[in-house]
């Protein structure tokens with residue numbers, strides 16, 4: 001071999017080896033890995049807090065511990081706008097273990113306790129303010145407009161309406177009812193540049209058909225109650241359910257409330273269809289979307305990735321397995337026919353993912369036309385392969 005050609009070949013081999021040594025050109029998450037969640041995801045709990053510290057008889061550290069438990073358990077906060085859109089259209093897809101954190105009455109602990117605690121954990125929350133008392137000290141202090149705007153701009157705590165004077169809307173005349181709904185929305189929007197107030201919390205949980213009709217007419221898109229229970233796609237938007245939560249409540253009660261939207265057991269572990277990746281697969285019968293599996297990924301670097309899915313070979317497998325890829329630019333649904341091409345990496349498409357940020361690919365059993373197989377998902381970096389040409 002000519003000496004100079006030999007050197008070029010060595011350089012190319014060296015460059016390829018360097019790339020292979022770079023972090024995670026291929027990332028595979030199997031259904032047996034910790035990054036796969038097979039819990040159901042049809043219900044979204046909303047938590048309702050009030051004051052959080054000793055002025056209210058609580059220890060702020062207990063609230064922090066509750067948020068730590070949610071973070072460690074893989075819960076993801078969503079906004080009320082997201083919940084509304086999901087109830088109405090099924091999109092954007094829910095993250096695993098979704099939850100909404102709300103805080104009524106604008107007590108100062110929304111700013112001093114909730115704001116830093118949620119922000120440090122990547123959570124969001126909703127502050128329901130009665131606008132006549134913003135910045136006013138009564139028996140308790142309340143956050144002022146500067147603090148409310150700071151929390152909003154930070155993207156951590158979003159402020160919505162709890163009426164003007166915190167009246168029970170079922171007990172007032174029509175003029176007062178309308179004023180409480182319209183003027184609180186107007187006050188929020190006039191004190192918060194660029195803000196559109198879309199959500200209401202009924203004071204004392206008081207509502208009826210008249211209150212709902214006037215709330216809709218005033219331009220609200222959802223309203224939360226004090227009725228317990230999780231929210232699913234058939235929950236009325238003006239009767240969203242909430243669990244009342246205190247920082248000092250029993251851990252078992254707190255945790256069961258957080259887990260109320262998740263019921264396991266619909267995905268079955270299996271290995272009889274033999275061409276699985278890893279140690280087996282999970283399967284679910286066709287249904288209406290109550291079985292959802294999540295494969296969680298944190299790509300090490302931003303770039304374009306080819307996403308592949310694997311399933312196994314079985315005559316009764318789903319003809320329309322419904323994957324959703326959650327990527328930097330949004331959610332993309334991909335239907336795959338799992339009655340063919342088992343035991344292979346089959347492409348779902350190319351998508352951009354953000355480095356260091358957790359993302360996920362889901363598979364649900366809605367309208368599947370057969371048994372849905374959750375086996376493995378692979379992300380293969382396209383950007384990094386292109387980089388090889390630069391060496």
Ligand SMILES: [Zn+2]
Nearest residue numbers: 104105203204
């Ligand atoms: Zn209240």
